[in-house]
Amino acid sequence: MAAFSFPTSHLIATPARVVKISLLLCALLVAVALASIFTGTADISVRATLHEFFPWASFPSGGLTEAEASIIMSIRLPRVVLAAIVGASLSVAGVVFQALLRNPLADPYILGISAGSAVGAVMGILLGAGAWRLGIPGMAFLGALTAILTVFGIAGREKRRETNTLLLTGVMVNAFFNAFILFVFSISDHVQLQRALNWIMGDLSLADERSLLYTSVFLVIGSICIYAYARCLNLLVTGEETAQQLGVAVEKTRIVLLAAAALITAAAVSASGTIGFVGLIVPHILRLLVGPDHRLLIPTAFFTGGVFLVVADTLARCLVAPAELPVGVITALCGAPYFLLLLRRRLRFMS
Amino acid sequence: MTLMKIDQLGFRYGDPWVLRGVTFSLAQGDFIGILGPNGSGKSTLLRLLSGVLTPREGQALLEGRPVHAMKRREVARIIAVVPQSYEGIFAFSAREVVLMGRSPHLPPWSFEAPHDFAVVERIMEQTDTRQLAARPLDQLSGGERQRVLIARALAQEPRLLLLDEPTAFLDIRHQVEILNLIKSFNKKEKLAVVAVTHDINLASLYCDRIILLDRGEVRDDGVPEAVLTEENIERVYGTPVLTIRHKLTGRPVVAPRAEAW
Numbered sequence: 099m100a101a102f103s104f105p106t107s108h109l110i111a112t113p114a115r116v117v118k119i120s121l122l123l124c125a126l127l128v129a130v131a132l133a134s135i136f137t138g139t140a141d142i143s144v145r146a147t148l149h150e151f152f153p154w155a156s157f158p159s160g161g162l163t164e165a166e167a168s169i170i171m172s173i174r175l176p177r178v179v180l181a182a183i184v185g186a187s188l189s190v191a192g193v194v195f196q197a198l199l200r201n202p203l204a205d206p207y208i209l210g211i212s213a214g215s216a217v218g219a220v221m222g223i224l225l226g227a228g229a230w231r232l233g234i235p236g237m238a239f240l241g242a243l244t245a246i247l248t249v250f251g252i253a254g255r256e257k258r259r260e261t262n263t264l265l266l267t268g269v270m271v272n273a274f275f276n277a278f279i280l281f282v283f284s285i286s287d288h289v290q291l292q293r294a295l296n297w298i299m300g301d302l303s304l305a306d307e308r309s310l311l312y313t314s315v316f317l318v319i320g321s322i323c324i325y326a327y328a329r330c331l332n333l334l335v336t337g338e339e340t341a342q343q344l345g346v347a348v349e350k351t352r353i354v355l356l357a358a359a360a361l362i363t364a365a366a367v368s369a370s371g372t373i374g375f376v377g378l379i380v381p382h383i384l385r386l387l388v389g390p391d392h393r394l395l396i397p398t399a400f401f402t403g404g405v406f407l408v409v410a411d412t413l414a415r416c417l418v419a420p421a422e423l424p425v426g427v428i429t430a431l432c433g434a435p436y437f438l439l440l441l442r443r444r445l446r447f448m449s
Numbered sequence: 450m451t452l453m454k455i456d457q458l459g460f461r462y463g464d465p466w467v468l469r470g471v472t473f474s475l476a477q478g479d480f481i482g483i484l485g486p487n488g489s490g491k492s493t494l495l496r497l498l499s500g501v502l503t504p505r506e507g508q509a510l511l512e513g514r515p516v517h518a519m520k521r522r523e524v525a526r527i528i529a530v531v532p533q534s535y536e537g538i539f540a541f542s543a544r545e546v547v548l549m550g551r552s553p554h555l556p557p558w559s560f561e562a563p564h565d566f567a568v569v570e571r572i573m574e575q576t577d578t579r580q581l582a583a584r585p586l587d588q589l590s591g592g593e594r595q596r597v598l599i600a601r602a603l604a605q606e607p608r609l610l611l612l613d614e615p616t617a618f619l620d621i622r623h624q625v626e627i628l629n630l631i632k633s634f635n636k637k638e639k640l641a642v643v644a645v646t647h648d649i650n651l652a653s654l655y656c657d658r659i660i661l662l663d664r665g666e667v668r669d670d671g672v673p674e675a676v677l678t679e680e681n682i683e684r685v686y687g688t689p690v691l692t693i694r695h696k697l698t699g700r701p702v703v704a705p706r707a708e709a710w
Contacts (some may be wrong), residue, residue: 110545113560200538326558333549337536342501344605345525345553390539393560 111391119394123401127182130405134178134412135170138419173303180305180369181411181425182404183313185376187366189403190321192377193395194359197331198352199265206363206377209264210271214245215367217275220282220294234297235309235368242364245271250356299424300373302411309369316365320358321400327351331392373407373426379433380406386440406433450477452512452527452609452641453498459506460493467493468665469506477608478639480632482652482673485662486686491645494662495611498643499530525553529602530611535594540585543597547573547582550604569604576600576630592623599627603634610634612644616651624648628655653677653700661685677701 162170191206199208207213218241222234230236253267279298283291297304330351333341342348363377380403381395388394407425410432414425451474458471468490475481483491496502497509500516509516516524529550537546550572551565561569573579578600581593589597595615602610610631616624632655634640646652652659652673659676661668663685669676682690682703689706 110548111560197539202538329552329555329557329559332541332545333552335537335539336541336546336549337532339496339501340530340532340536342521343499343525343528343530343532344549345522347521385539389545390541391545 111389111393116394116397119388120397120401123398123405127401127404127408130408131178131182134181134408135174137412137416138169138174176305176307176310177302177411178408179310180313181302181407183310183317184302184366184370184373185380185403185405185407186321186400187313187317187362187403188373188377189380189399189406190317190324190396191359191363191366193381193392193399194324194331194355195377196381197335197392198355198359200335200337201265202382203378204265205374206359207272207367207372207374209249209268209360210245210275211242211360211363212367212372213272213275213279214248215239215242215364216279216298216372217241217282218244219297219368219371220279223290223294223297224282224286235304238297238368239364241275242360242367245275246360246364296424297371300371300426302370302425303422304369304371313365313369316362320362321396323354323358325393325396327355328392328396331355332390335390335392371426373429375426375429375433376403376407376410379429379437382437383440452476452479453516454510454513455498455507456510457507458494458497458504458509460490460497460502460504466665468497471507471662471665471667473660473667473670475609475641475643477641478635480635480642480655480657481644482656482659483643483645483662484647484649484652484659485668488664489662489685490665491662492613495530495613495643495645499528499611500524522553525605527607528609528611529605529607531595531598531602531613531615533613533617535586535598537586540587542583542585543578543589543593543600544569544573544582546586546597547578547600547604550601553605568606569600572600572603576603591618592620592626595619595623595627596630599630607640609641609643612642612646614646615644616646616648624651631655649677649682649703653702654695654698673700677703 188206192204195204195206195208196202198204215238219234219238221241222237249264249267249271253264283294286294330341330346333344333346334348334351338348341351381399384395384398384402388398407429410428411425413432414423414428417423417428454474456472459469460467471490471494483494485491493502497504498516500509500511500519500521503517511519511524511527516528535546541549547569548561548565551561551569554565555561570579573582576596576599578593578596581589581597586594586597595618599615612631615627615631619627628651631642631644635642644652644656656673658671659673660670661676661681668685669681677692678701679690679692682692691704691706692701693704694700695702
């Protein structure tokens with residue numbers, strides 16, 4: 099292969115390169131996650147925590163107190179893992195939506211998924227579904243599915259599935275559901291309102307084993323389906339007819355990819371609320387760094403999305419401790435300037 | 450050897466027929482130009498040939514099978530299409546774009562093998578695009594981009610090349626370069642070529658056969674000398690013209706019958 103290595107602005111995707119970069123980013127994710135677990139309002143010894151995780155390796159320490167162990171194992175650990183799962187979900191879904199809709203501004207919520215999910219969650223909170231453990235996420239997931247099916251039902255009727263129709267339908271469903279939420283808010287009382295608002299701004303403290311289980315199942319199965327079509331995504335980005343003429347069964351591919359990305363998003367949103375910006379910014383940063391080839395883009399987005407959200411959530415927990423910021427505020431506050439910086443650098447580089 | 454048989458082909462998007470009763474066949478090594486005024490159905494014909502449109506009437510057979518019903522991968526190993534323009538939204542490099550041409554030959558879940566890189570390097574050498582390999586496509590000039598898209602099509606190792614206005618936005622030097630390139634593949638590798646074009650004179654000089662479309666129907670079909678007559682052109686395009694003989698090739702060259710002012 100060395101004979102075919104030429105200087106490129108970015109590297110051609112090869113299996114070795116994909117594995118190497120993925121492993122590196124995976125290691126980074128683990129490191130960041132561990133660091134996040136050690137960080138927090140309660141001051142817990144790193145050594146003692148390591149002892150808790152890896153009891154066979156002898157860390158010279160007295161171990162954790164019961165309270166400390168409970169903070170680590172049932173509060174911080176699930177929360178960090180959920181952050182990683184949701185970050186990965188939103189980033190991978192963002193990559194897919196941007197490519198399929200051929201619109202660099204598309205995000206995982208573009209089809210009205212977040213708004214539908216929010217309607218479900220808000221209804222759940224108002225109707226007291228919080229009494230069951232999966233009551234609110236369950237309602238949120240149903241809401242997201244309703245939005246997805248509405249969009250597909252309307253835009254999918256068209257024989258030649260225009261991407262613009264899909265986009266417009268998504269925007270309309272979003273607008274309708276958002277108005278509906280405001281309507282519900284205007285007639286509900288303060289306590290419920292605060293809970294619903296928290297959910298809408300994104301709240302990773304909802305993490306428990308069940309939400310971790312179902313979000314990770316959706317994420318893993320969905321990502322495998324999506325990665326199977328990674329090369330097709332490259333071709334789709336260059337135009338639908340061109341993709342067809344290069345051998346892609348466009349109709350089938352679009353349906354599988356849209357469904358996978360929509361379901362991953364729905365699962366993530368239902369467990370964490372709507373966290374903006376991750377699905378928009380991570381794919382863009384990675385396109386600037388590793389290039390537009392989806393065979394590289396999808397796995398790197400998976401791990402980088404996780405890193406990004408774990409870091410953002412750690413900041414959200416610690417910046418104004420003991421209070422907490424909504425994690426969506428952090429993702430936007432950190433993400434937007436960094437993105438603009440990258441964009442400016444690239445513009446300077448090109449001129 | 451017959452590659453495609455087009456039989457009584459008809460198509461309409463809405464009510465009026467865009468194309469009707471089109472019948473011809475094409476064989477390995479043919480170089481066919483499709484001429485006709487705007488709206489005569491040229492591009493629709495090309496899309497029917499590549500199978501992305503389903504005929505409303507008649508059929509387009511690729512080696513005996515209706516092309517629109519075949520698996521896309523199978524079609525893409527035989528027919529390659531050079532579009533009028535590149536619509537990609539993210540910045541793929543020229544080499545990545547040419548590598549996409551190998552896609553129909555790759556099983557799903559896979560990466561390009563050394564053989565695919567070798568094919569792409571050879572084609573990029575032949576199409577004079579190697580020095581562009583690392584550059585993003587959106588930073589190339591019109592002529593360079595057209596060469597890269599032709600390279601992508603050739604990387605499919607097709608037996609039939611369909612071109613939609615291959616020289617539309619190019620100056621005369623680049624027009625000739627592109628057509629010489631395609632002609633050389635047509636001669637050397639018996640690649641069949643069908644080119645839709647507005648350029649009557651280039652079609653006359655490079656094509657072995659011209660199909661003249663008029664409002665969705667075939668007005669005439671034959672060698673350039675027989676089809677590109679003053680009468681035919683005037684009737685189809687609705688403007689008076691002169692035909693002159695090209696000094697070297699003897700092929701007809703068509704000029705508007707401009708009055709001496």
